[in-house]
Amino acid sequence: MAPRPKTLPRKAATQERSKATVDAILGATAKVLVKEGYDRASTNRIAEAAGVSIGSLYQYFPSKEALVAALIERHMDEMGAVVRDSMARLADAELEVATRELVRMMIDAHALDPKLHKVLVEQVPRVGRLERIQDLEAHAIALARAYLEARRHELRPKDLNLATFVVVHVVESVTHAAVLRSPELLGDALIGELADMILRYLRRDV
Amino acid sequence: MAPRPKTLPRKAATQERSKATVDAILGATAKVLVKEGYDRASTNRIAEAAGVSIGSLYQYFPSKEALVAALIERHMDEMGAVVRDSMARLADAELEVATRELVRMMIDAHALDPKLHKVLVEQVPRVGRLERIQDLEAHAIALARAYLEARRHELRPKDLNLATFVVVHVVESVTHAAVLRSPELLGDALIGELADMILRYLRRDV
Amino acid sequence: MAPRPKTLPRKAATQERSKATVDAILGATAKVLVKEGYDRASTNRIAEAAGVSIGSLYQYFPSKEALVAALIERHMDEMGAVVRDSMARLADAELEVATRELVRMMIDAHALDPKLHKVLVEQVPRVGRLERIQDLEAHAIALARAYLEARRHELRPKDLNLATFVVVHVVESVTHAAVLRSPELLGDALIGELADMILRYLRRDV
Amino acid sequence: MAPRPKTLPRKAATQERSKATVDAILGATAKVLVKEGYDRASTNRIAEAAGVSIGSLYQYFPSKEALVAALIERHMDEMGAVVRDSMARLADAELEVATRELVRMMIDAHALDPKLHKVLVEQVPRVGRLERIQDLEAHAIALARAYLEARRHELRPKDLNLATFVVVHVVESVTHAAVLRSPELLGDALIGELADMILRYLRRDV
């Protein structure tokens, strides 16, 4: 129906404008979610916070669920980037260094936007395609598993699957709990204790 | 005041009727919460599932929040009973035994009604007096702290506060994650690994 | 079914007890109505305030409307008594005395329970048999009319029907307004002005 | 902000549509209030009578109270216009003319929509910002007070504050009573009697 814009720049401009709108909407979603909680975060409120009409919001996201899913996607991509970066850098590091960095990295990842993380994890219904969280975890486990495999000779545990699960979940769970509930504990002392624990668990007895 | 009925049976009957209604409502709340999720769990649906009129529900619980709070209270009482029983029994046990039992107990506690636990923890907004979860945790930490204090001479970590936090959260967090997300991992192997990890962390080097 | 009480005293006692219950309920109705307003005055709240079960309330009053109607009846009886007493005493009084007393009496009548009067007049829906207020007014008009008729030779207005309407409503309306909205104005000054006005209106010019 | 539509017609159309909806809702509110009384006037019934969805009603009026308040505002604006117009015209009129016109005007003002006026005055709870009625009265009293002050030399009463209160309330109260309860009495005869009464009260004896 409507003729396409004739100039390439214009098109690009339009695309950029779309991108800006999408970003504004996602940003507003995060803001409202954190400020009001999931239940009080209505699409109308989000549209208003984004400075966009409710009609435009639905132009870009066909439902509230899609909107929240996109936000989760974005948040998980950001956390995932931190995780992948760190793991890539540590692939050749020595066990002790790698362990300490793993713990620190997990804290960093959770610290990206802890309030949003909390709402996403605690309040958003786990329905539809909102399962990205699991994916990230699976990925991290796979990477950790490969790392441990390569150093099997240094390690005490026989069942590396189980050991990996335990290590990754210990770090993830405790970090998660600390970030959400006792942020005052975050610091080098906690990192040290967790790393100690893991190293003592992993290292072959001498 | 209104005169009390004179016969015990009659009074008991009345009380029992009320109690049965309250139990039916709480039971239905748990059921609907698990089946439909927090958002879709309307008070009308709950009343219907309880085989009770919506009016009766509001006779006993002045708001939806109060209803969920009561359910949390009940659930936490049940978990708390498991925790307290076990901890009392372990107060004099040797470190290794106590550790293994701690892990097993935590799994048992989470296994009481894992699906309900999951909904309660993941979806229910943390408002009002829904903070019972923290209380339970604080209580467990205090007990564990006292236990470790009594055995300080056997232990390696200097800062017992931090060590207690780490131990309790490792057990709680990993158990939680396993129960909710990877129930197939639950078993003696996991208990063994966790206990090993903790013991290696706690024990003074020989 | 149930055998009637055999002794007369007992029956009387019962009747008295009934009367006390009815009074308690009506008193509680007035209290709750004044405190909470008509809309928030639920039958359950009233029963509770009366120290009586909701079932008992419905034993004596078949509906909320009947309950409020009975309260209006009682209140109007009280106001009516004041009006009738005064009017009987004034039947033979001289015009000036009668006028001043009429004004004072009307203020007294409204002052019996001004807050209840206000709620009854301003908030209670005028449905069913709640029309007692009109009756009282009609009665007062008839008495006043008769009084003026007997003194027609002293009076200026020709149409005594109209004159009576005006006089009674002037007194009633201004009193009502003053009691409900400007109680600080009530006093001898106001009485004097109103009486002056009426006397100047009624008296034949000399 | 969102860019404004460029054509005036389009913009006007949008505004008109909103305005029409608001008007329809207020009109329906008046209608339902008169027909059903305050208690039975539910927001759903009003929306239906307005031919508008309940959602639209709440888009414009955030609560039932706000809705009724807006209707009161509208009604009082209409009455206020009548009062102000008339009083402005009478500012320089002679006492007798002014008095007769005051009475006639008050009847006109009450006759604008007597049934609505009755419901608003008799049934609507006096809460929130529904106090416009008092304002109107205060305004009228101030105007009347100024008028009497300017003619003080013609007048008998010493205390003009009290005299103004009495005059305004006599007119207002009797008019109110006549319009609501005895509309058949409204007419030149009543106006004449009231004006006579007031003039005899106000005029200095000759």
Added chain:
DNA sequence: AATGAATGAGAATTCATTCAT
């Protein structure tokens, strides 16, 4: 594409009234 007015199903909650005990 954008706008925002309109929609209406559905949610929480209240309250007059009934009735088994």
Added chain:
DNA sequence: GATGAATGAATTCTCATTCAT
């Protein structure tokens, strides 16, 4: 007669979503 648990229709209000302009 008294009790108070139970009832459920009705009410206020929210919010995801649609669609005419």
